[in-house]
Amino acid sequence: MKLYIKYMVSLRCKILVKQELEKLGLTHTSIELGMIEILENINDQQKRLLKRNLALSGLELLDNKKNILIDRIKNVIIEMIHYADAVPKVNYSEYISEKLGYDYTYLSNMFSEVKGVTIQHFIIKHKIERVKELILYDQLSLTEISYKLHYSSVAHLSNQFKKVTGQSPSFYKKIGQQRKNNLENL
Structure with missing residues (x-):
């Protein structure tokens, strides 16, 4: 099961999320910027606790699909520019589209609608x-x-x-x- 977390943009955030999962007895298979994958299904109580504990550290467990996608776009860009050894040589639109598995026009329109700024900006x-x-x-x-x-x-x-x-x-x-x-x- 995949969970998406807003404002998860550093190694410190990854460590914090890992600790919170361990407290709840949840086993993760991967932790990336903005996304964690866990083996088990998370019940409502665990979800509430995780949401509350993450909020105490300035992180937000996302539920809304549109917000999840926007956050994924932002994380791909942040990772591409700040953490990759080299910025991809392909067109950014191709890179983002390929990484997320969506048409770039769709991603671009949604991003602009929600954030009020273009992906390019x-x-x-x-x-x-x-x-x-x-x-x-x-x-x-x-x-x-x-x-x-x-x-x-x-x-x-x-x-x-x-x-x-x-x-x-x-x-x-x-x-x-x-x-x-x-x-x-x-």
């Missing part, structure tokens, strides 16, 4: 957040970052970064360095 926001992380880690050049995240050029990355953040990547890096220096001098 959601992807861009997450790519820029990833760029910010990589800039602050200071291990890759902007050229390497643009290549890693499959931007067509450094100029494209820079333009998109400035459009979303209002700053150039180099200015963002400079501010990050200043903050780091200020903290070291305390």
